[in-house]
Amino acid sequence: MVLGMFAFLVLLQLAQIPLHLARVSDAAGVLVVCVVALGLYAGWVRLVERRRVDELAPSAALPQGLVGFAIGLALFGTTMALLAALGVYTVRGFGDWSGLAGGLALTLGAAVVEELLFRGFLFRTVRDVGGTWVAVGVSAIVFGGLHAFNPGASPVSTLAIALEAGLLLALSYAATNRLWLPIGLHFAWNFAEGSIFGMAVSGHAVSHALVQGELHGPAVLTGGAFGPEASIVAVLVCLAASAVFATIVIRRERAT
Numbered sequence: 001m002v003l004g005m006f007a008f009l010v011l012l013q014l015a016q017i018p019l020h021l022a023r024v025s026d027a028a029g030v031l032v033v034c035v036v037a038l039g040l041y042a043g044w045v046r047l048v049e050r051r052r053v054d055e056l057a058p059s060a061a062l063p064q065g066l067v068g069f070a071i072g073l074a075l076f077g078t079t080m081a082l083l084a085a086l087g088v089y090t091v092r093g094f095g096d097w098s099g100l101a102g103g104l105a106l107t108l109g110a111a112v113v114e115e116l117l118f119r120g121f122l123f124r125t126v127r128d129v130g131g132t133w134v135a136v137g138v139s140a141i142v143f144g145g146l147h148a149f150n151p152g153a154s155p156v157s158t159l160a161i162a163l164e165a166g167l168l169l170a171l172s173y174a175a176t177n178r179l180w181l182p183i184g185l186h187f188a189w190n191f192a193e194g195s196i197f198g199m200a201v202s203g204h205a206v207s208h209a210l211v212q213g214e215l216h217g218p219a220v221l222t223g224g225a226f227g228p229e230a231s232i233v234a235v236l237v238c239l240a241a242s243a244v245f246a247t248i249v250i251r252r253e254r255a256t
Contacts, residue, residue: 001125004044005117011040012113027102030109041116055120060178068172068184075185075241076192079234080199086233088217095198095209103195103208111187118143119173119182132174132249140166150203152225160223160230161202164238165189171245175252193228200227 015036019029042053083089118139127135144162147153169182194201198209203226215222223230 001121005121008040012037027105030105033109034112037113037116041120055177055179057178061180064176064178064180065184068181069188072185072188073192075237076189079228079237080197082233083228086221088221089213089215091211091213093212095212098208100195103191107190108187110190111183115179115183115186119169120179123170123173136167136170139170147202152203157226157230160235164235167242168238171242171249175245175248202229203227
């Protein structure tokens with residue numbers, strides 16, 4: 001697993017060199033990176049693990065990806081609606097559509113690469129060794145821990161990412177045994193957070209957004225410098241969704 005993750009990252013970096021030399025646009029470059037990343041992962045599974053790449057079954061890509069995207073939009077939209085109802089989020093105006101295409105491409109690239117790493121390599125391998133619930137815990141801790149190095153990160157934000165994203169994305173994978181649902185969910189959450197609502201995405205500020213708003217109030221609600229992902233509201237919203245996926249996983253495992 002470790003060797004696979006290392007080889008995946010190295011080859012992915014090497015694949016980006018021709019894109020930089022050719023001065024390919026950021027949006028086009030990210031789409032190429034997504035295709036290369038999926039190809040590298042599939043190649044590793046077929047050549048090294050010597051099995052079918054069932055977790056990337058093409059027939060499930062569109063339906064499960066769209067369902068995940070819808071869930072991600074709904075979860076982040078609910079988070080912002082609750083923050084507005086609590087009086088800590090205020091809309092100041094609206095931007096234009098100019099940054100949406102770039103935002104779509106960049107958030108898609110991050111979702112694809114991170115899900116291949118954390119759910120494709122890490123979660124799946126740990127599950128084979130220690131079972132589903134050990135894999136959920138390990139992948140959530142690692143996912144949260146690596147976000148500890150982001151701008152504005154704190155122990156609170158690291159715990160929040162582990163609980164809201166680490167658990168949710170792991171359970172969404174376990175519920176389907178496919179990567180498309182967590183990819184779509186991850187993609188939509190980040191896209192809504194940055195390109196639609198203009199909030200910092202895991203501590204990274206955005207420059208273009210459809211909605212221009214601001215958070216004000218206690219950090220426990222706003223998430224502070226890290227953004228709303230460190231808010232207790234986001235954690236509770238995502239834990240509720242995680243509970244639904246956990247129920248599906250439990251029923252599936254009992255049935256087998």
